Amino acid sequence: MKRKTLKGLAFITMAGLVLTGCSSSEKPASEAKAGEDLVIDGELIAKADVYADALDEGSLVFYTGASEVSEQQVADEFSELTGIQVEIVRLAPNKLQERVLSENAAGKLGADLVRISGEDLIVALAEDGVFTETELTDDISGALIDGVVFDDGKYFSSFDRVYSFGYNNQVLSEDEAPKNWADLTDTKYSGQFGLVQVGAGGSTAALTRFQLDQLGEDWLKDIAANEPRVFDSSANLTDALARGEIQIGTVPIGTAYSAILEGAPITIAMPEEGAAAYPFYVGQTSASKRSNAATVFINWLLSENGQALASSLGDYPVHQGAANPTIGDVELPAADSGFAYRATLEDSLEHLQSDAKTWMDIFDYNG
Incomplete structure (x- = not known):
């Protein structure tokens, strides 16, 4: 099917999404067995001995901390291709970090892998010794864009998710709905807008x-003057938006x-002003048995096949x-189009506390 670019479009419409559904690139069923290399889409995911083990x-x-x-x-895609089953434990990133640190301190970390957003959260986990180095195959390491590998391979950026806003199309018509961030300050949306508190994780x-x-x-102060409803997580906000409890809400595109x-x-x-892009980091835990x-999971996740799935869910891939x-x-829009606003890890950490304080002061939020 021929793809349409987003340039010139104000919205991703419900009708188009329902008709087309979610289709990743055609994927091969893995025919590799124990004793053979695992190769998917021409890329070596694991040598025979690693795959057999x-x-x-x-x-x-x-x-x-990503959308369940x-x-x-x-998880389903990976299991289908490799025969390895995946059990998911999903929490909001700030709650997930608390659980990982607590379990790690007790010597009872139950995760083999952790994926989380938030530069402060991932750095704290790394400094606590949560992660161990994962060896990438030459095929995978040579195909990644710059800035994906951190701490000598103890964790990786696995995709960039984009944070925009959306509206309930059963409550608002397209003509009534806001199209840009500037529109959200209109007093007609007073009490009908939702957002997630700043401390929820790297996304916020x-x-x-x-x-x-x-x-x-000043824009943020105008939003606060419209008395928005504040949520603890994007998942809770998205549920409320879907039920019509709020008309409009900030939402990560992948979650929505x-x-x-x-x-x-x-x-x-x-929106014409762009949207925020933020990475989800992934690492193998030191506690993994x-x-x-x-290792197979991370190599596949960063492969062209794994990143095609991320791309099909609206996330910017890290594979060239x-x-x-x-x-x-x-x-x-293309990654270099200027639509997706990205702050570096260093810039994010530099502004983290001051941004949070500004946000909490503006919204009179105490957690």
């Missing part, structure tokens, strides 16, 4: 950095798209060979 281990426990629906798609920290840097502190595929009447805005399976993100038959 991974099959013996048989399963993984995957702690994640999209992560289940990842990235969104706040984008808003303060690109839209300005997963909800749309489940039937939620949400339309995602593509299934290190071969974890993967296509631009798509949602249904709509293609998002």
